[in-house]
Amino acid sequence: MATDLITRARAGDGEAFRELTEPHRRELQVHCYRMLGSFQDAEDALQDTLLDAWRGLPGFDGRASVRTWLYRIATNRCLSTLRSAARRPAKAWDIPGVEPPEPTRLGEVVWLEPFPDALLEGAPAAPLGPEARYERTESVSLAFVTALQALPPRQIAVLVLRDVLGFHAGEVAGMLDTTVDSVKSALKRARAGLRDRRPELTGAEPPPAPGSPAENAVVADFVRAWEAADIDALVALLTDDAFVSMPPLPFEYEGRDVVAGFCAGLFDAGRRFALVPTRANGQPAFGSYLRAPTGARHGTGLYVLTLAGGRIRAMTRFENGVLPLFGLPRSLPARG
Incomplete structure (x- = not known):
C-alpha cells in the first residue's frame, strides 16, 4: 500500500502524498514542539517538513520507513531553526497598574509556548523503541520542554530521538549524518545537561494522575x-x-x-x-x-x-x- 502511495505521489498525486504523510503529521508536530519549545515555530517547521518531503520524494529510496524519513527531515528543519538567531526576544513588563517585584532571576527561554492537550490526544501513540526513557506526558511537560531548550541543538535532537522516541543509535546517526559514537557522546552530555539545568525534573514528588x-x-x-x-x-x-x-x-x-x-x-x-x-x-x-x-x-x-x-x-x-x-x-x- 505504501509503495503504491509513494509511486502515485512521485507522479504528482497530492492526495496520495497526503495519505502517505497524514498518519505521521500529529506526532511530527509534537516532535517539532519538543525540540523548539514554541507552538508557532513547531507549526512552521512542520509545514516546511511536509514541503521538503514533497520535493524530496524522488530521492526517497525506501531503505528506511516513511516515518523515519519524515523524522529525519523534521529534525533537521528544527535544527536549522534552533541555530538561527531569529528566536522571539523577551518583552518588557506590560501588566498595567502592577509594579513588578524584583525577580529571582531573568528566564532565558522567553519563546516558550504551551501545547494543547487536545492535539496530544489527537496524535496516535508513536511506537517507542526499547531504550525510550520518558513517558509521553512527561516528555511534553513544560519543565521537560524548557530544560531541553538550554541544551545545544544537536544534543536536543539526539536526546529526543533516543530517550523520548526510542530510535536506535544507528538510526539517529543516519538522520543526523554522523557516527554512532558521536550520537552516544552527544546523548551522554545531553542527559547530564538536562539534570544540571533543571533539577525539578528529578527528585520532585510525582504529580497526581491526570483527571484523578x-x-x-x-x-x-x-x-x-x-x-x-x-x-x-x-x-x-x-x-x-x-x-x-x-x-x-x-x-x-x-x-x-x-x-x-x-x-x-x-x-x-x-x-x-x-x-x-x-x-x-x-x-x-x-x-x-x-x-x-x-x-x-x-x-x-x-x-x-x-x-x-x-x-x-x-x-x-x-x-x-x-x-x-x-x-x-x-x-x-x-x-x-
Whole structure:
C-alpha cells in the first residue's frame, strides 16, 4: 500500500502524498514542539517538513520507513531553526497598574509556548523503541520542554530521538549524518545537561494522575483561591520551592514567599479574575479573564500548573494570544 502511495505521489498525486504523510503529521508536530519549545515555530517547521518531503520524494529510496524519513527531515528543519538567531526576544513588563517585584532571576527561554492537550490526544501513540526513557506526558511537560531548550541543538535532537522516541543509535546517526559514537557522546552530555539545568525534573514528588480525584481536588482549591483573591488559601497550596514564570516576559520568581508576594501584588492592585479550565502539556491549565467594572471579562492569558503530589510546584503564565489554540474566547460575556 505504501509503495503504491509513494509511486502515485512521485507522479504528482497530492492526495496520495497526503495519505502517505497524514498518519505521521500529529506526532511530527509534537516532535517539532519538543525540540523548539514554541507552538508557532513547531507549526512552521512542520509545514516546511511536509514541503521538503514533497520535493524530496524522488530521492526517497525506501531503505528506511516513511516515518523515519519524515523524522529525519523534521529534525533537521528544527535544527536549522534552533541555530538561527531569529528566536522571539523577551518583552518588557506590560501588566498595567502592577509594579513588578524584583525577580529571582531573568528566564532565558522567553519563546516558550504551551501545547494543547487536545492535539496530544489527537496524535496516535508513536511506537517507542526499547531504550525510550520518558513517558509521553512527561516528555511534553513544560519543565521537560524548557530544560531541553538550554541544551545545544544537536544534543536536543539526539536526546529526543533516543530517550523520548526510542530510535536506535544507528538510526539517529543516519538522520543526523554522523557516527554512532558521536550520537552516544552527544546523548551522554545531553542527559547530564538536562539534570544540571533543571533539577525539578528529578527528585520532585510525582504529580497526581491526570483527571484523578487528587488532581481535581488541587485544581478546585486553586480556582477557589485565585478567583477569590485569597492569598492565604493560595499559599497553602504551594510547595516550598514554588516557581512562577511568564514567557515572553523574562521575570521569574522562586520560593513560596516570593511567589506569594508576586500574587499578592496582582490582587492588591484590584485585579480579579475568572478562570476557564483546559489542559496544556499534560497539565491542568486555565484561561484567565480579568473582570472589568462594567462586568466584561477580558482574556489576559493562560496559566499552566505543575503539580507535585497534592500541591502546586510551578505556575507558568502565557499571553492571551495563545487562548485561541485552546478553543478559548478572547473575552467572556458580561455577567448581569
